[in-house]
Amino acid sequence: MINQIPVNLFRFLLLLLAQILIFSNINFSSFVNPYIFPLFILLLPFETPRWLLMLIGFFAGLALDVFLGSTGMHAAACLLIGYLRPFLINIITPKGTEFEISPNVYAQGLTWFVIYLGIGMLLYLTFYFLMEAATFYNFLLLLVKIILSVIASVVFMLIFLFLFSSRQKRRYV
C-alpha cells in the first residue's frame, strides 16, 4: 500500500494552484465558474474517518478562501461535501463492490464517477452560490449558473482525472 499522505498533499497543492491561477481567472462568463478544487476532498481515501473528512474539508476550503478572498464560503462548502461524502458513496455504489484505497476512475468506472462528481459538485456549488448570493434573489439566473458551473467543473475534473490517475489499478472485469 502506497502511503496516501504525500499523494494527497501533492494533489491538494496541484488543485489549489490550478484553481487560483487558472480556473478562477477564466472569467469566461459570469454564468460559468468552474471549480475543480473540491476534487481533492472527493478523492480522499475511502477509509478516511468522517471527522477527519470534515476537518480536512474545512481547512482545505479555508486555504482556498485565503487566495480567492471569499473568507469562509469555500470552507463551508468543502465542509459540507466532506460531511456528506460517505452518504453519497453509500447511495451510488452497488452493494458488494470491492473498493480500491481511493476513488479511481479506472477502478470505479466513468459512469460512477460522473454521477459521483455531478452530485458532489451540485451540492457544493448550490451551497456556495447561495452563500455568495445571500442578497440576490434572482433564482432563475442562479439556477442557470449552478447547472452550467457544475457541468464545466465536472468536465474539467474528468480531464484532470484522466491526466493524473494511475492506470495500474485498472481492473478488467
Next chain:
Amino acid sequence: MYNLLRFFLRYYLFIVFISLEVLCFYLTYRSRHYNQAAYINVANSASGKAYKIFHTGVDYLYLRSVNDSLVAENAALRAKLPESRLDNKIDSVQMHDSSGRYVQHFVYVTARVIRNSVNQPANLIYLDKGQLQGINSHMGVVNSNGIVGWIINTTPNYAVVMSVLSKDFKVSAKLKKNEYFGNLHWDGINSTTATLEEIPKHVPVKIGDTIVTSGYSDLFPRNIMIGTVRDFKSKADKNFLDISVNLSTNFGNLSYVYVVKNLKRNEILTLDSLTNKND
C-alpha cells in the same frame, strides 16, 4: 446499548459539522463588513505576494517596462488636466491672491492590477501598491477608459479595490450634456452594464448619451468617463427613469489603473463634520 452508542457517535459528528458551518458563516459575515477586516488584511498580504509572483511571469506579454514608463507619464499629464485643479481664484471684490489661480486638487498614483474578477456578486481588484506608496482607503480608482472603483482596504504594499462591479458600489454620476445627476450602481448580472437611477422623467435622454462622474463625491474628479446610455425605460409608477449604462471600462482586461488622491478630502470631511454638528 451498542445502537445507542452509535446514535451518539453520529449525533456528535453532526454537532461538529454544524458548529464548523456556523464558524464559516461567521467568517463570511465578518469579511463582508469591510471596515473591521483585520483578518482579511493578513490574508491579503500573503495572497497578494503569491499573485504578484504569478503575474511577473504573465506580465512579460505586456512588455512591462515600456508600460510602466508610459503610465507614469500619463499620471503626470492627468495631474495637469483642468479636472485635477481646484479653482483658487477669489471673487474680484475680494483681495488678490498672490499664490496664483490654481492649486493641485487631485494627484494620480499608478498601480498594477495583480488580481481581478468579474463574475462574483462583489468583485474585488488587488493592486500592487499600498500605504507605503501613499494609498489609503476611500480613494477613487480610474483607468484610461473610465472609473474602476474605490479602495476599501490597504496593507503596507497592497490595496484592495471594490470594483464598480460590486453590489455595494455606488457613485454619483451625471449626464454630460445637461448635468442632471443621479446614482449609478452595477446591475449585478453583466460585467458591462450598470444602472443609473434618480434622473427625473422630464430629462431628455437619448441612447448613446455620455455618462460621467459628477464630482459631488470626494472620490472622483468631475467629468471622468463612466459609460454611455444603452437603454432607458420610463415606468408609469415611478418619477424617475431607469437608465441602463454601457460601462466604458473593460473590467475583463484591466492591467494598469490610477489611484486618485484627493488632496482636499480632509477639508471636505472637516466641513461635513462641522455641518453635522450644527444640525
